[in-house]
Amino acid sequence: MQPSPPTPRRTSTEPSLLFALTLAAMAGCAETAGRDPAAPEPDAASAPDAAPTAPPADLGPPAVDTGTSAPVDAVAPPPDAAPPDAGPAVAPLGALPAPTPVDVGRFMTHQACAFCHLGEQGLLTDADGNDISPVGTFLQGPMAHAARDPYYLAAFAAELSAAPAAARPLVEATCTRCHAPAASVEHADSGGHVTFDALVAGTTDLDHLARDGVTCTACHQIQDRDLGTPASFTGGFSVGNDRRIYGPYADPFTTPMRVHVDYTPTGSAHVGRSAMCATCHTVITRALDAAGEPTGPEFPEQAAYLEWRNSEYRTDDEPGGSGGRSRSCQDCHMPATDRAGRPLRTIISIRPGGLDERAPFRRHEMFGGNAWLPRLLAASATKFNAAAGPELLEAAAVETERFATTGASALIESAGVRDGALTATVLIENLTGHKLPTGYPTRRLFLEWRVQGADGAVLIGAGAPDEQGGVAGLAGRPIHLDRVSTPTDVPVWGTAMEDVDGQPTHLLLKAARYTLDNRLLPRGWRDDHADAAMTRPVGVDPADADFTAGSDRVHFQLPAPDGAARFEVTLWLQAATPEDLGHLFAAGTAAGERLRAAARRAPPLPVRLASHAADL
Secondary structure, X not given: OOOOOOOOOOOOOOOOHHHHXXXXXXXXXXXXXXXXXXXXXXXXXXXXXOOOOOOOOOOOOOOOOOOOOOOEOOXXXXXXXXXXOOOXXXXXXXXXXXXXXXXXXXXXXXXXXXXXXXXOOOOOEOOOXXXXXXXXXXXXXXXXXXXXXXXXXXXXXXXXHHOOHHHHHHHHHHHHOOOOHHHHHHHHHOOOOOOHHHHHHOOOHHHHHHHOOOOHHHHOOEOOOOOOXXXXXXXXXOEOOOOEEEEOOOOOOOHHHHHHOOOEEEEOHHHHOHHHHHHHHEEEEOOEOOOOOEOOOOXXXXXXXXXXHOOOOOOOOOOOOXXXXXXXXXXXXXXXXXXXXXXXXXXXXXXXXXXXXXOOOOOOOOOOOOOHHHHHHHHOHHHHOOOOOHHHHHHHHHHHHHHHHHHEEEEEEEEEEEOOEEEEEEEEEEOOOOOEOOOOOOOXXXXXXXXXXXXXXXXXXXXXXXXXXXXXXXXXXXXXXXEEOOOOOOOEEOEEEEOOOOOEEOOOOOOOEEEEEOOEOXXXXXXXXXXXXXXXXXXXXXXXXXXEOOEEEEEEEEEOOOOOOEEEEEEEEEOOOHHHHHHHXXXXXXXXXXXXXXXXHOOOOOEEEEEEEEEO
């Protein structure tokens, strides 16, 4: 097929044909997203939420009494804020406006793309009937909900409440550049930015565009400009004015998109490079002073790309690409296989008919390790008006948990009892191409361990999460634990931050440095690499020879209980801790209170990554 001559450029106020058709087709899109288009729309301000996915929990202070003497990490006030009493007296936020199709400047919301790139009638499905369409899989994933994430909104509000008033525009622009990129670009053209109030309650076309998160026309218009360089980090992506939609195929059929939405599909290899993901997954911030000016040192709030680049997984298009283990971000997070591991070959659009199948074809869920987000959204459906319905969100949570289990392993290398002492060595391996956990610095790994008798009864142990996501033994400031020597010790891998005055902080725009970063390094990480300064461990004893690139060993040596017969370990990944939530609740914001209500229905429960057991 040959493309037709270019059509006249439409003006910014002239709606496209496909946009008009999309408005008429919204019921079909809603059905695909897990909603019943025949059912009446609930009153978002008064309708009850979906049933909770876990027993309701009071996620406010005080800490839960577990019946042990070990401290429990539960919701606690941050060190840099006064603890709340019965809860801050703040006006409640209403429900987020529902997803609405809009056409603004260079961008359209996902509904326009759904007209051709959403599966229907057996098209754009895999051999098992699962939806593999670009829009259908996008709607299940975190990118579609980047601007509706309850935790993000509460953290955003907390940053605003702690910053000087003069810094509000800077905080808002920083916090929306990657979570609402399309609207951020459009606002920037006129010297403005997406505001918090507009994001949570605005009803203009730009506000609806902002809440579409990392929408299709944002990612696919990013140009191959400065990618992989510091200029592109922290939302430094570039979007042109020529309405080119970049994709991985060298010979796209351009006519339908040019006619209906005035976009020109353009083949470009840069959309398959990790450096494109790096524009928002490498975030370097600086602490603000009392006047709201960035004065602190560069702080790697997120550095997944730099961690990957300093690993054996970097690809050949990066300096020092290693070949054998090379995998891009897209290879893992946008797999070109179905859930059974079979390569995908399919049409990429259901319209027009007769298109050739393409391979490789990548799914767009972009799952990571945060199964809590879809469950938060599903459990409080009427409050956040997610792009997908509760059933699809729960399915996304299950798939996220499955994906997360590919990221690590736990192996008991030795275990035994001798002369009344239990000794064991456990090897934890990082199977990802970045630190584990990576990304937002609330995330942690921890190791639950238990010693059982012959009848299966637990004799001693620590690290078991409770129904709120709290863990006995993890209260207080975290440290790197190489050796378990008491029955309450819990190994944990995560981060802790401090401000320019050396005081602990949970606020990213106060953070000046890490006091702890013992997250598992990726295989092949080197201290002499150019990215080592931003990614090296903090708070790990240099004498701990077992903490190496790709793995860590934990040694157990403690009194053995009578009848000890079996030793078991479980490695858990948690997206946010009850203590993290406590910091946000203590900020006294309406977004924090809304998160508190949502977290009662869906607490931040960890994901089980790996387990192993050995007889003693």
